[in-house]
Structures are given as C-alpha cells and as structure tokens.
Amino acid sequence: MIQFENVTKVYKGENEVVALSDVDLTIKDGEIFGIIGLSGAGKSTLVRCINLLETPDKGRVSVNGVDMLSLTSRRLREERKKIGMIFQHFNLLSSRTVEDNIAFPLELSKVPKKVRKEKVAELLELVGLTDKARAYPSQLSGGQKQRVGIARALANDQEILLCDEATSALDPQTTRSILDLLKKINKERGITIVIITHEMNVIKEICDKVAVIEDGRIIESGVVEEVLLNPTTDTAKTFLKGVIKTEVPPEVAARLKLSNGGELIQITFLGGETGEPIINEMVSKFDVLVNILYGNIDQVQDITFGMLVLKLTGPEQKLAKAFLEDKGLKVKVISDV
Amino acid sequence: MFNPMIWTMLKTALLETLYMVGVSTVFAVVLGLPLGILLVITSEGHIKPNKWFNTILGWIVNVGRSVPFIILMVAIINFTRWLVGTSIGTTAAIVPLTISAIPFFARVTEQSLREVDKGIIEAAQAMGATTMQIIIKVLLPEAFSSLVLAMTITAVNLIGYSAMAGAIGGGGLGDLAIRYGYQRFRGDIMLITVIVLVILVQGVQTIGNFIARRLSHK
Numbered sequence: 315m316i317q318f319e320n321v322t323k324v325y326k327g328e329n330e331v332v333a334l335s336d337v338d339l340t341i342k343d344g345e346i347f348g349i350i351g352l353s354g355a356g357k358s359t360l361v362r363c364i365n366l367l368e369t370p371d372k373g374r375v376s377v378n379g380v381d382m383l384s385l386t387s388r389r390l391r392e393e394r395k396k397i398g399m400i401f402q403h404f405n406l407l408s409s410r411t412v413e414d415n416i417a418f419p420l421e422l423s424k425v426p427k428k429v430r431k432e433k434v435a436e437l438l439e440l441v442g443l444t445d446k447a448r449a450y451p452s453q454l455s456g457g458q459k460q461r462v463g464i465a466r467a468l469a470n471d472q473e474i475l476l477c478d479e480a481t482s483a484l485d486p487q488t489t490r491s492i493l494d495l496l497k498k499i500n501k502e503r504g505i506t507i508v509i510i511t512h513e514m515n516v517i518k519e520i521c522d523k524v525a526v527i528e529d530g531r532i533i534e535s536g537v538v539e540e541v542l543l544n545p546t547t548d549t550a551k552t553f554l555k556g557v558i559k560t561e562v563p564p565e566v567a568a569r570l571k572l573s574n575g576g577e578l579i580q581i582t583f584l585g586g587e588t589g590e591p592i593i594n595e596m597v598s599k600f601d602v603l604v605n606i607l608y609g610n611i612d613q614v615q616d617i618t619f620g621m622l623v624l625k626l627t628g629p630e631q632k633l634a635k636a637f638l639e640d641k642g643l644k645v646k647v648i649s650d651v
Numbered sequence: 652m653f654n655p656m657i658w659t660m661l662k663t664a665l666l667e668t669l670y671m672v673g674v675s676t677v678f679a680v681v682l683g684l685p686l687g688i689l690l691v692i693t694s695e696g697h698i699k700p701n702k703w704f705n706t707i708l709g710w711i712v713n714v715g716r717s718v719p720f721i722i723l724m725v726a727i728i729n730f731t732r733w734l735v736g737t738s739i740g741t742t743a744a745i746v747p748l749t750i751s752a753i754p755f756f757a758r759v760t761e762q763s764l765r766e767v768d769k770g771i772i773e774a775a776q777a778m779g780a781t782t783m784q785i786i787i788k789v790l791l792p793e794a795f796s797s798l799v800l801a802m803t804i805t806a807v808n809l810i811g812y813s814a815m816a817g818a819i820g821g822g823g824l825g826d827l828a829i830r831y832g833y834q835r836f837r838g839d840i841m842l843i844t845v846i847v848l849v850i851l852v853q854g855v856q857t858i859g860n861f862i863a864r865r866l867s868h869k
C-alpha cells in the first residue's frame with residue numbers, strides 16, 4: 315500500500331513552483347492506479363515522491379507501512395529495490411546487452427551469477443524477448459526497449475511498479491501491447507502498478523482507479539468507471555471528451571430538435587444493467603412508444619457503458635422515466651436541447 | 652641516403668618518446684580519472700552535489716591547466732629530483748608530463764561523464780544503486796568510448812609536450828630534432844623526426860578512434 319498524507323512539494327528557484335500541494339492519496343495492494351493530468355500538473359513529481367527521487371517538503375509518504383522520509387540512505391536504497399520504475403525514454407544502459415540490462419538490478423543486490431542467469435531467462439520469457447537477449451538497446455524498437463525496461467523493473471520481484479509516461483513515446487499499437495503486458499504481470503504477480511499518463515485511453519484500457527491531478531492538487535479520484543461516467547471537474551471532462559461520448563454531438567442535437575412530439579430523454583448506463591432488456595421491459599410495462607434516436611456504447615475494461623437518446627411518446631411517459639431511474643440509469647430530459 | 656647511425660638514433664629516440672608518452676599517459680589517466688569523476692558527481696544536480704568541494708577542485712584544476720608546460724617543467728625541478736632522483740633524462744621528463752596532463756585529462760573526463768544521460772543515472776538511483784555502483788557500473792561504462800577518445804587526445808598532447816621536454820634534456824624525438832637538426836644544421840634529420848612525429852600522432856589518433864567506435868553501442 316502506498317499512502318500520501320498532506321504531501322507538499324515546492325521547487326525553489328528564481329520562481330517557486332508548487333508542484334504538489336497537500337496531496338492525500340491511497341493506493342492499495344494489487345491495484346492498477348492511474349494518475350492523469352495535463353503537462354506540468356505534477357504527475358511526475360507525484361510518482362517520484364514515492365521512491366523519493368524527489369523529497370517532499372511536507373507531509374508523509376509511506377510504502378507498505380514504511381515511512382519513507384524517516385529512512386537512512388542505506389535503508390532507502392533497500393526500499394527502492396522493492397519498487398520498480400519504468401520511464402518514457404526507457405533509460406536503458408546503452409553499453410549493456412538486453413540480458414545484462416535486466417541483470418543490472420540483480421548485480422546491484424549482489425545476486426550470484428548463476429541465480430542471475432536463471433532469473434534473466436525467466437524475465438526474457440515473460441516479456442517475450444528471449445531472442446533479443448544479446449542485442450544492444452540501440453538495436454531495438456521502442457516497444458522492445460520498454461519491454462526490457464519492464465523486465466528490469468521486475469528483476470528483484472518488486473511489489474510495486476511505477477510507470478512515468480511509459481507509453482508516451484510509443485505508437486498506439488505498441489502502447490496497447492505494453493499495456494496488455496502490464497495487465498498480465500498485474501494479474502500473474504499481483505504487483506501494484508502506478509501509471510502516469512496524459513492519455514485517457516491508457517486509463518480506460520487498464521486502470522482500476524484513477525486520480526485526476528491539476529496544479530499539484532488531486533481534484534478527482536475514484537474507481538475508473540465512476541470517474542469516467544460522472545466527471546465533476548472541467549479537467550476531467552476535457553480528458554473524457556476524446557474518449558467516451560456521453561454527450562450528444564451538436565449536429566445530432568440539431569437534427570433531434572426538428573423531430574417534434576413526445577419527449578427527448580438521454581439515458582446513461584453503466585455495467586450490469588446493460589445486460590438486461592430494460593427498454594423492452596419498459597415498453598411492455600407502460601403505455602409508451604420508444605424511438606431510439608442516437609446511441610453510443612463503450613467499453614472500459616470489462617464494463618460496458620454508454621448513452622442512448624430516446625424519444626418517448628404516449629400517456630405513461632412519466633411512469634416510464636421513473637422506471638428507468640429505478641433501474642439505476644441516469645435520465646436527463648433534453649427536449650430543450 | 653642516411654648512414655645507419657642515424658637510423659639507430661632515430662629508433663632510440665622513438666622508443667624514448669613512446670616510453671615518456673606511454674608512462675605519463677597511464678599516470679595521467681590513473682590520477683586524472685578520479686579527479687574528473689569528482690568534478691562531475693559533486694556538481695550541482697548530480698549524484699553527490701557539493702558546491703564548495705566542486706568549486707575548489709575546479710579552481711585547482713584550472714590553475715594546473717593554465718601553467719605553461721615549459722614553466723611547469725622548470726618550476727618543479729626540485730620535486731622531480733626528489734621523486735625520481737634526477738632532473739634530466741626521459742624518466743625525469745615523465746614527472747612534468749604527467750603533472751601537466753592530469754588536470755587536462757580530469758577536464759576531458761568530466762566532459763565525457765557529463766554526457767551520460769541523466770535519465771540512466773536516475774534509473775540506477777531508483778534501483779537503489781550506491782554512489783560507487785553508479786560510478787563503476789553506469790558512468791564509466793556508459794562513457795567508456797568517449798573516455799577512450801579522451802585518452803587519445805591526452806596522449807597526442809603528450810607527444811607534443813614530450814618533444815618540448817626532450818628539447819631541454821629529456822631525450823626522445825624532440826631532443827634528436829634539436830640536437831642534430833637544429834644545432835648541427837642537419838635539416839634532413841629535422842625533417843625525418845617531424846615526419847615520424849606526424850605519423851605517431853596520426854597512428855595514435857586512428858587507433859583511438861577505431862577502439863572508441865568498436866566500444867560504442869549507441
């Protein structure tokens with residue numbers, strides 16, 4: 315478990331920058347936790363405060379119950395060995411082959427050569443680079459380099475993996491394969507993963523929880539589906555725009571306005587309910603006619619959610635709407651769009 | 652064209668130059684490398700920042716570099732005599748050669764090590780590496796190829812200085828050129844000495860470049 319309590323970090327200099335301000339955050343074991351924010355929001359500072367690459371000015375950071383700020387430098391190095399980290403620009407040693415890069419953290423821990431070899435072979439297998447063992451980083455593609463980074467970050471059987479924009483230098487397809495790999499190691503090893511990104515798609519793809527950070531403050535956090543569906547801040551909404559269409563596009567809205575009679579409602583649904591034939595049930599129970607005018611369905615992890623614009627006509631409109639709300643759907647009247 | 656004695660003299664002089672340059676390069680590297688490492692790691696934002704230490708060390712290195720070789724050689728004559736028992740000859744020349752090359756090599760080492768990507772150093776820190784481990788397992792190997800070039804430049808410089816040292820009683824090719832070529836008006840000997848020096852410099856540089864290229868995996 316990673317815990318931040320009132321963490322503040324100020325970069326001093328000609329003009330002071332408050333990179334983190336009073337951050338409280340709890341990341342539980344085994345979670346894939348996403349941190350999203352615009353450039354300069356303080357994302358990197360936040361993860362770097364976990365392994366103390368940056369030292370907070372105020373507050374408490376604890377990792378698995380260990381108060382990181384109270385450690386001697388020797389103990390800090392021991393704790394750092396339990397926390398893997400991968401980077402946007404991979405940061406592999408160009409003078410070492412793939413296998414020697416992966417063996418590097420084991421060398422630091424003075425693991426005997428024989429054990430190192432076995433471990434490296436196992437990790438190469440895990441990240442699918444067995445045939446590249448003897449290659450140098452300069453001979454690899456970006457995706458392959460990041461795989462080496464991941465293998466290296468797991469070599470000491472780390473319990474936590476920090477990813478600072480680990481996919482930002484990669485194309486969408488490679489990003490996907492790296493995210494799949496992260497998901498796999500999370501499942502197989504139960505490792506806690508903290509992912510920093512400015513791409514909502516990354517969050518949508520693999521995160522369980524998400525925190526939105528702006529100007530050094532966590533402005534929103536929670537389970538991914540909930541934050542995605544009910545963003546309360548403008549920043550969160552901005553991120554969502556490109557990812558999930560929960561809003562009726564203006565040109566569609568204009569067209570809908572032309573259809574008169576009845577009432578236009580927008581329903582937003584999430585997860586479980588979508589499996590049930592709710593609309594069908596509504597029509598059979600109440601005296602209403604339903605016309606589906608617009609819809610959008612998306613998938614976040616295993617959970618389906620989306621939005622439908624319906625036109626209801628008939629005497630029992632009100633009852634039908636109440637029924638939908640009872641079923642846990644968010645209903646919004648948009649007759650006046 | 653030349654009588655055999657000249658060839659013998661030339662051979663002896665070349666070996667003396669190689670001896671002076673070889674030994675002083677090795678000493679300059681052994682003593683200059685740690686200084687270069689200290690200059691880098693104690694600089695601001697590096698792995699062991701220490702402003703005072705860095706400023707003072709930088710200052711000493713600069714002083715060392717700004718003393719002209721010929722003056723240095725004369726100025727440390729007593730020290731040379733104390734260290735090697737004599738102040739003339741090839742072995743004695745090694746002392747000022749080494750001392751003049753140490754600050755130079757420290758600076759070029761500093762430049763080479765500074766080029767090592769900050770991100771890589773940071774990754775090593777995040778993995779719990781000690782300062783010593785970062786120096787030995789990250790900084791030096793990552794900069795190895797550029798350090799070989801630094802050694803090459805140092806050796807080339809020392810070839811030039813050794814000729815100067817030779818001119819005032821140090822032996823070697825410079826000594827030969829002065830004694831025969833200049834003082835006895837043997838232009839041919841002067842010419843051939845210069846040619847040998849040029850070939851030597853070219854050879855050292857070519858070998859250095861070759862090794863550096865082979866070592867680089869960038």
Ligand SMILES: Nc1ncnc2c1ncn2[C@@H]1O[C@H](COP(=O)(O)OP(=O)(O)OP(=O)(O)O)[C@@H](O)[C@H]1O
Pocket residue numbers: 325326327331332333351352353354355356357358359360512
């Ligand atoms: N070493 C530093 N010295 C001074 N200011 C810094 C330093 N590192 C970061 N900052 C400042 O702190 C703020 C937060 O930076 P941080 O790198 O955490 O942002 P980020 O969210 O990771 O941005 P990006 O998406 O661009 O990586 C920024 O305003 C940045 O300019």
Ligand SMILES: [Mg+2]
Pocket residue numbers: 357358359479
């Ligand atoms: Mg960043």
